[in-house]
Amino acid sequence: MSELVSFIMAQHVDINTVFLLLALPFIATLIAGFRQIIGIKSFGIYSPLVLTFAFWATDLKYGVAIFLVIFTTGTIARYILKKVRLLYMPRMAIVLTLISIAVLALITIGGHFQRYGLSSTSILPILIMIVLIEKFISAQVEKGFRTAAFLSLETLSISIAGYFVLSWGAFQRFVLEYPYYVFGLLVIDFLLGKWSGLRLSEYLRFRNVIKHVDVD
Amino acid sequence: MLTLIKKSRAILGMNARNLSYIGPNNTKKAIDLANDKLRSKEVLRAAGIPVPEVYGIIRNRQELENFKWESLPKSFVLKPNRGMGGDGIKIIYGKKNDKWILSEGRTVGVEDFRSHIFNIFDGFYSLFGGEDIAFFEERIKINNSLKPYSFRGIPDIRVIVYNNVPVMAMLRLSTKESGGKANLHQGGIGVGIDIATGITTQAIQHDQITERTPDAKLKLSGIRVPYWKTILEIAIQCQKTSSLGYVGVDIAIDKEKGPVVLEINAHAGLSIQIANLAPLKYRLQKVQGLKIKNEAHAIRVAQDLFGGEIEQEIEEISGKQILGIIEDVSIRRRVDSRTEGSDESTLSKKDKANLQKERAKEYIGLRAKVDTGAGYSSIDKSLARELGYGDVIDEFDAVSKDILQRTGSQEERDTLLRDQFAKWGEGFSNVIIRSSHGVSYRLIIKMDLILSGIKINTPVTVIERSDLKFPVIIGRKSLGHFLVDPSKSLKELSKSAGS
Structure with a gap:
């Protein structure tokens, strides 16, 4: 463990907090790289980042289970409410109510089957996921179900990848050993920000155009 | 591998678009304007650009x-x-x-x-x-020439303008899947356009190349976009007015008004490259830093640099629209129809409603024959009545018959007719026909016609031709803005016969 980290911990800061705050820049850079180099879209940088940490707080399988329940309930609720014309805010309130009931049912059932990891889930990560769901649902309205579902899937994948990085022992040791690595991330972020080449996904998207380019 | 990377540098990706084109060229102020439809509409209108x-x-x-x-x-x-x-x-x-x-x-x-x-x-x-x-x-009322290709909805033309030069364009068509909207991400069709001629090249749906419209199965290449030059000019004016350095201008073509700007976009999409099978970054780099003197210069630059996928046509040299032998024509109804009100009281309620509905349709659409052997254009009497000229025809027939029976000099007869015309208002005259049957008078009315998307005001003679296949003949006097290509209509006809 580096001197810096030891110093911080000596000031009564929880090691978990130190690790998460030092890991956050890495996850953020990872998401930026996914977007700029590979071309995985996701809902901005905030959603996958927050979801990653929500998964970390709940444990992956429970986190994904809660996420899926929220997502499905939200989608079905929206689908039903589409037929009854309601104003936006009251409609969203109904959606959120149904989600709350569904999540409560899920963790109760989890507790009943001795899944205490599920039943003892703290409210914060659940709240985070509920907040995110509004974005997912409004994307369904704006971009159609297919695109929105795809975006949600991409966001979910990035968050799961982020979760595995967070729970990787070598990464945890590295971060606490070399906390100054975050300055290296700044350089990488800067370079990513200046990267004007095609994204990997765009090579695929524009493959027909590339064929037609004349190189002189 | 090396050539792949080299080739890919000509393509405009998201990263380059945001970093190199939108970032430096589109100010926050200009983007705000583009995102505010009402305000941008106001600004464009003030600059004399047509908007809905x-x-x-x-x-x-x-x-x-x-x-x-x-x-x-x-x-x-x-x-x-x-x-x-x-x-x-x-x-x-x-x-x-x-x-x-x-x-x-x-x-x-x-x-x-x-x-x-x-x-x-x-x-x-x-x-x-x-x-x-x-x-x-x-x-916007859909233009006749583009109507068959679009499923409901209004087709529009997206033109990317950079450094005052229109660099790439595509026609966007709505489909059943897109729900009558011309947006590509909703399943609309993007059709590449040769910037020099305004003729479509190939098309895409969901970023995949497609040959025909999914619903009506019409061929998507070779469509001539009407008003092409005007569209390019308007797009250039929009860039100047909006001060967006990199802009996508969406233009729809109204049946009567011609090109109208629907909106301007600060974040124009990249699929246009697939629709044109052409790299956008390459084109942007070509026009970067060029000193563009005026609109005509900008269009010339665009045509020289990026046109030519389709053979240059005569139209380009003469600037005239090419017509076939058979063309669709829209004829405007008489604006101040004197029959209005007079006989309406005798109509039943239902007939009245029908009449009103008919009147709402300002134009009558028909198929016409283009005849370079004829001097004047002519229309059938019954059609002229339908257009609202019934009373004029009756009076003219009576007067001309009366005149022919009179003795007196030609001049006297002409004054008589002229007095009659003055009574009807502007736009009426006559022509004297001398044939083996003797002398007869023919009524001439100035009418508004729309031919191949171009509006003309032209004299039309009214004759009895109910026995003929085409109730409308377009003659030389109406063809000043056009060239006639007899093979064009034959192609069209054989195509429709084949399908």
């Missing part, structure tokens, strides 16, 4: 409560001001017993509109969330 008319704006609940629904015309479009990607737009085609008819054929009432407008207020359709306002706008 605004019928009314609803900014808040109070204005919604006080809105006079009966002030709206029968047909209009309801839009969120900051909506993006065509979301939240309602197109109303007509009115029936206090209900409005939507594009899907559904009818809606004031309550439905109210609830939709509340959603707009809540920012449901605006990309950045946030509050929004709603407005009513003129509905």
